[in-house]
Amino acid sequence: MKLAVAVQRYGADFNGGAELHARYIAERLARHAEVEVVTTCARDYVTWRNELPAGTETINGVPVRRFAVDRERDPLDFGRHSHRVFEHPHSITDEFAWLDSEGPASRALIEYLATPGKFDFVILFSYRYYHAYHAARRIAAKAILVPTAERDEVIGLSIFGPVFRGVRGIMYNSYEERAMIQTASGNHDVPGVVVGVGSEVPAAADPQRFREKFRMDRPFALYIGRIDENKGCKELFAYFSRYAATFPRGLDLVMIGRAIIPVPDHPRIHHLGFLDDRDKFDALAASDALIMPSYFESLSMVALEAWGMGKPVLANGRCDVLKGQCIRSGAGLYYETYEEFAETLYALESRGPIHARLGRNGREYFRVNYDWPVIERKYLDMLEQLRAAPARGAIEPMPGWMARRRADLPPARAVLAGIPAGAVVPQHA
Amino acid sequence: MTDLHIRSDNVDVEQIMGQIRARIREKRGVDYTEEEIKELANARLEKFLDPRGVRSDLIEQFRTKREASLPPNFTFEDTTLFETHRPFLRFIRRMLMPILKLFFNPTPLSEALHIQSKLNAQQAWLEPLHYEVMHNLVVETTRLGIEVKNLKMRLESMSSRLDFDERRARALEGVVQYRAGAVPPLQPPTASTAVAGSPLETAQQERRTRRRRRRGRKTGFGSGSGEGETRTGFGGAPAAAPSESRRGFGEAGSGPAETRGGFGEVPPQSGGSGEGEPVPTKPRGDGGGEVG
Structure with missing residues (x-):
């Protein structure tokens, strides 16, 4: 053919x-x-x-x-x-x-x-x-x-x-x-x-290598993609700044990708620029959760990769596709307001009550639908x-x-x- | 933040989100969604703000103006007046331009329109910015208004609870009787005062021993003497067992206030601190169950 x-x-x-x-x-x-x-x-x-x-x-x-x-x-x-x-x-x-x-x-x-x-x-x-x-x-x-x-x-x-x-x-x-x-x-x-x-999700990633290479000691949530207003990053920065001020022991935010808009100079927001696949998957393995703040997505490949790695996803609830995938997979939460953002991010921390279960669901969802x-x-x-x-x-x-x-x-x-x-x-x- | 309650391994994301939203509603008191806040900001601004200070129809006016169809902007150069997609006509116009310039000078006209075009572009760029700033200001002001209202309600609630607590504390103080001659409370030994083998150390050691004995027997009614008296608290385990102190006063006891079986017959005490403050008394050795 x-x-x-x-x-x-x-x-x-x-x-x-x-x-x-x-x-x-x-x-x-x-x-x-x-x-x-x-x-x-x-x-x-x-x-x-x-x-x-x-x-x-x-x-x-x-x-x-x-x-x-x-x-x-x-x-x-x-x-x-x-x-x-x-x-x-x-x-x-x-x-x-x-x-x-x-x-x-x-x-x-x-x-x-x-x-x-x-x-x-x-x-x-x-x-x-x-x-x-x-x-x-x-x-x-x-x-x-x-x-x-x-x-x-x-x-x-x-x-x-x-x-x-x-x-x-x-x-x-x-x-x-x-x-x-x-x-x-x-x-x-x-x-x-x-x-x-x-997606080519590796069987095993090395979170420790990522932590040592980029000196990430604290737990963090991860964003991967173009750092752009169209991708909801401006709202993400606003929400995260409030979250960081309210929860000093909460998660940090690690941003991976090319920045179209300036990344705030905040001690808990770390912009690492564009990384190769190995670093990216190690970062996913080291993270507590992936954040997808985009309003418009037909399919988020990075969300699928996070699920493939057994990581829960926090998505923008105003994006129908991401919200639907979170609900169908049972592997992610979503937010529409700052209050929901703070509560859901707290719930997704790795020491939180549902992190592990959402991660397991994500891995299974990826295996059944996107392998x-x-x-x-x-x-x-x-x-x-x-x-x-x-x-x-x-x-x-x-x-x-x-x-x-x-x-x-x-x-x-x-x-x-x-x-x-x-x-x-x-x-x- | 409280924990989520997930009862089974099958995670229902919508259920979790329901719990999260319920918790947010509890925290916030009145639950306004973003849309509701925007609606309030657009329509009923005067309810939250001084209508003399802010025009509530500002956003509506901005929107109306913004939605009004603006003609598309254009780029205007010195050649624009003579442009055409027909090459022949363009050629003719260029040929005749010197003749045209005999009648009037089109250059100032071109320059003016060029500047106007730039101004149009600048205005088109600024207008959404103005709208966004104004819109965000009004929304945030409304949000703050709502938040202030909620905070006022919480403050009133807390004030009334504080009043109630104060009244209850005064009522309890009125019930307590004080006995003169009581010993001041025991102080933990310090490096300067606690010398091994000193009389003070020995006395304190003895008291501690007695307290330890009492602790083991202070729970049951009539566990000591035939009087059925139970001593719970003073000189024993300070603030260690709220349930013990509650036995007499119901919910009144918190902390070191001691009760005796029934209703707080705490003897008054000497030692300088008997001026209204309930202070610990020396444990009685009269068969109150302290000494076996």
Whole structure:
């Protein structure tokens, strides 16, 4: 079977998000099929500037083909289009203009994916980007979408409805993501499965090594990821400062990752910068709990890794996906206010009453749902199912010239507000 | 913070969160969610603040102004007036520009619009900041107002409890009788005073021995003499056994106040401290059960 994995950026040193997700999936599926990664020459997700050479290379045994981006993104122009389609009534043409300004626009990449007989299936990552949208429209019969959708305004844009309804299959990251997309697009009849992604969790980590290397004597909670306001870090700093003032014997906070916003100069907040995988997993092993303060996540890989290491997670309760995962796994708590943050953090301390039980649940949740054999099996089953099933009808045609210019679409923010929120909680008997 | 009660190995996260929220409600008294606080801040600010000082519709006005659709900003350079996507037309305009400049000077116009464009961008940048500052101020002020209200309630509650405790303490003091001639309480030996073999040391040693004996027999009624008198407390185990001292007064006893079987017949004492303060008495050797 010939597979293409199409993603906006690709590289061994791209950590986090859809790019890492795509790399893991490509490398795992390469053990079972002929896989080629199709991507752009961009490194920077803000400008999509062509920084890597076009052509082919091999990364971790997987061939990667890069195509140049036609034009860089102009952030001001993109902001203007975003404001237009998110906040005001607009037309389909406006939405296309938004998609073009978002990028990464590469017509050569789309043409390559559409080459007849080249691939049996194309796995498209991140529905919101140019490559996924146009490839899904061109080769809907071969397209398997990994939406990596978050609860933001983009889901309210009308141009994505036909894509969600027209692709062959969808690999969701979470039950919340599936519920949101199905509500927004009505694609209940499209084959889909909640998969997520696995992780290379080491069998044994060395917490003592981490403590000695970074001189961490006190117990601590850990944050791993980009230190950014969009990730909820500003709120985390505010809450933790209050917590530290109230509980002098409580946990410290260790931050791992690149800082976009300044990290407060606080004796109990330790910013260690970007660490390699070994240090990261040792840090997880040494920590009492992982904190995920993000408001929007389609799937938190680092939360899964924490559960894989037997560590409980403290998540932002306003993120439906994280809250749902905490409830379903029985391996994490969540907060929405400072008071809840302080109480839950106290409850998760390793000397606390529920730390060990949540940790055990997390390990089991990871083993049953996110271990690599489980993930691989779900992908392979989906591919087999789609290969055996007859191809679906063609994707919905584009509206006519006049219809595309009629500014009668509601603001995306209003559409989003109409989509029910909340965690998907299993019903107890 | 109190501990969570998890009764089985199956952890129910929602149940735990329910317990945590219940505890927060207990602590906070009145449970306002963040949304409720924001709602209060938006709608009923005058309830918590002096309406003459703060305008309660401030946020609403800000929001209305903010939501009003602003025209998109544009970049304006000296060439903007003559721009077009049609290359031919652009060429013609450039050719005719010297002729245009014979009639008027477009440069000041371009400069003014360029500055205006910059000002627009600056204003667009500042407006959300102003809104955020104002919004946070009003929310925090409301939160503080609620907190002050709760603290006032707690203070009133604590004051009334303190009054009650004081009245009860005075009532108990009125019940206690004092006996003249009592010995002052024993002091622990210090390096300067406790010399081995000295008379004081011997006397204290003797008292300690007697106290130890009493401790072993002070629990049961009638365990000593035929009078059925039980001595619990004074000179014995100070503050060691609240249950003993409660036997006489019910819940009144806490600390070293001693009772005798029934209702605190504590003899008055001499030794300079008999001015109203109940002080320990010398253990009686009259068959009160102290000496076997």
